[in-house]
Amino acid sequence: MTTKLKTLKGVNINFNLRQQKPANKQTSIHCILRYNKQRVIIYDIEKTEPRNWNNKSQLVRGNQRARNGQNINDFLKDRKLAFDKIFADYVKAHNKYPDPAYLKEQCLKVVNNELTEDSKAVTDLIEFIESFIAETKTGVRLNPSTGKPMTPETIRIYANVLDSIKDFKSAKRFNTSLDNITLDFYGEYTDYLKFEKKFATNSIAKYIKNIKTFMHDARDRGFTANDQFKSKRFKVITEETDTIYLNTEELESMYALDLSDKPRLERVRDLFLVGCWSGLRFSDYKDISAKDIDGDFMTIKALKTQKEVVIPIHSTIKSIMTRYQGKTNNSLPPTISNVKMNEYLKEVAEEAKLNEIIQLKYTKAGKTVVKNSPKFKLITTHTARRSFATNMYLMGVPSITIMAITGHRTEKSFMRYIRVTPAEHANKLKELWNSKPASMKLLG
Template structure:
C-alpha cells in the first residue's frame, strides 16, 4: 500500500519555501520528491497538508491544491505501474511523475556539446550502477540532487563551462548554510562532482576545467567501536531464538567476527564458504563489492556457525530477504540498550570548521559499520599488524584504513590499563 503526503522544506521560514511530496510504501520505504511548487508557511495547513483557502489563504491556493492533487494521483499511478512490473519506482520515475503536465512541444534542436551536463551526469550514474557498485551510484545521485537544488534555488544554469571556481564556492556555501551539511558531507559531494568531471573529460564530453581549485576540508569523526567487554555483553544477551533481535544480533556479530561490510555480508553464497583443510581453517573467499579486492576471511567457530545459519536461510527476514541496512541499524540500537552498551560517547560534527560536540549513550550510535570498526580495533589491540588486518578487511590503501587506527580517549585508557596496574 502506498500513500502520498505533502510537506514544506522549511516550515519555519519567513519566506516562500518549496513543497515536497513523500511517497510512503508499506509504511516503511519513503521517497522524497520535490513538486516544483512553493508557498509561504503562513498560508499552509500542516494538518491538511494543503494550502489554506480561507482566512490566511488566498483565492489562488485552490489552484495550488488542484496541482498537488494531480501530483498525488500521478505518483500513485507510477507506483502502481512499477508494482505490476514487480519493481519499485526510481527517483527519476517519481520526479517525472511529479513534473507538471505540459502540452506537446516541437522537438528541441540537437544539443550542443556544452549543453549536455545533466544527460552525461545520468549516464555516469547509470554506468556506476551497472558496474555493480549501487551504493556508490546512490552517492553520485545524491551529489547531483544537491547540485540541482542549488541551481533551482539560485536560478543558475549548471553546465560544464559554467561551473567556475566562483560558482563552486557558492555551491559549497549553499551546502553548508542551506542544505545544512557537515564538512565531511560537503567534501564527499564536491569529490563526487569532480570525479564526474574527470570521467566526462576522459570520454571527450568536455574540456572545461569545471570546479578547478574548489576544495573543502575533510574532518573525519572519531571511530566508534565496541570494546571487548561490550562485545561479550552483546554475545551473552538472552534473546528468544529466531526472532528479529536474535537475527539482527547474528548479522552484527558476523560482521564483528569477519570485518565484512554489510554489502558483502548479504552477498555471501555457498560457493564463498571454503571448508577447513589440514592446512587452512574454514574461511570465506569473496570479492568485496566496494573495492573489488579478493578477501580471504578465516572463520572462528562462532563465525562459522552464523555463516551456516545464514546459508540455511535462518537469518532471512520477510520474503526470504536479508534485513535491510536501515532496519538492521534500528534493531542494533535496541540491542545495544538491552545489553547495557550505554557509555557516553562524544560525536563531533564539523560545519565550516566549527566543532559541534554532542554526547550520546553509545547504543544510540550503533550501526552495521560499527562492527567493521570493532573488528579492526579489537584485532589491532590483540597485536595483529595493520597490514594483516588490512588484508582481512580488503582495504586497498593505508590512507583509507588509517581512520580505524585513530585512538579514541576510551581506547587509550584501555590500552594503558593493559600494561600498567591502575590504582583503586
C-alpha cells in the same frame, strides 16, 4: 604536456570472429580498435558462420551459403567508417587521443543507433550527470578500478548530487554549464550546502568529490576545456569524526544476551556479530553463501572492490553457525535490509546496556556541533567492520594483515579508520614492554 597534432596517428580497425569452430555454427563478429598502445573491443557487432568468413578481407565471402553476406558487409563497412570518424573528429577537436572508455561508449552508440547530435553536444553539468547516471545504470559505464558495474549505492549517491545541483541552480539562478564549473561555482555551491542545506563538512566533501569525478570525465570526453576543478582551491575538505566501535567486552555482552524469546532481535544480533568477527562490509556479510565456506575459512569476493579475501572463521561465528545449522543454507542468520538492521541493532545494544555517553563533535552549517548520545543509539551495520579492524589492531595483529581483509590500500587510511584512544595506545605499548624478556626491558 599536450602532444602535437602532427604526431598523433590514426586508429587501426579490425574485425575478428569470436571462434573459428565449428565452421557451420554462427559466431559473433568483434571489432578491435588499436591506437597509441591502447585497445578497444566492441563485442557482438554481427554474426556469421566461420566457413563464410574471409580472414584476409575481414568480410563475409560472396557465396550462396552467406545469403545475407552483402548486408553484413555493408553494415561492417558503415560501422568502420563511423568508428574512424569518431576517432578522427576527437583528435582534430582536442589535439589528443580519446580516452578508451569514451571511444568505446561512442562506438556502442553507433552500433545501437543511439548517436545523435544531442548526445554529442552536452554543455551543461546537469545534462552531463543525467547522461552519466543513465550510462552507469545500463552498464555502458563501468567502475574504472574493477571493470564491473557500479553498485546501486553509488548510483544513488550520483542521483543525490544531481538533485542538489538542480536545487542550487534554481535557488541561486546559477549557470551550470560545464565551462562555468569554476572556483566561483565551488564557493557558492559549498556555501549553499553548508548554510542553506545545513550539510555537515563530510557530506559536502562527498558531493564535491563526485562533481570532480563528473568534470574529469566531461573534460576527458571533450565536452569542455575547463579545468578549474583541478585547482588546489577546488578541494575536498573532510574532518575526523568520533565514529564508535565496540570492544571485545561489549561484543561478548551482546553475544551473552538471551534473545530466544525475541527472534527478530536474535538474528540481527547474530548477523551483526558475523560482521564484527569477519571484517566484512554489510553488503558482503549479509550474503555469504554456503560455497563461500570451506572448513575453518570463508572466501569472499567483495562486492565493492571485486577483490577476493580469505578469512578464518572466528569461534563466535562457528558458535552462531551451530545455532542455524539445518535452518539456513549457509548455517548463518537470514539476511535483512540495512534500514531494518540499523533500527533493530539499537534495540539489541540497549538490551546489552551499552549506555556509555559518547560525545560527538562535528561541523554543520559552519558551526561546531557537540552532541552527547548513549552509545547504543549510534550503532549501525558499519560499526561491525570498524570494530573488527580496531579490535584486531589492539590484539596486536599486524596492520598489513588486517588491511588484507578490510581492503584499506594504505596504512595511513587504515589508521584513520580505526578508533583507538590515547589510553588504549598507552596500554598497548605497556603490554608490549611487559611481554619482552627481562633483559630487553632495560633497553626500553
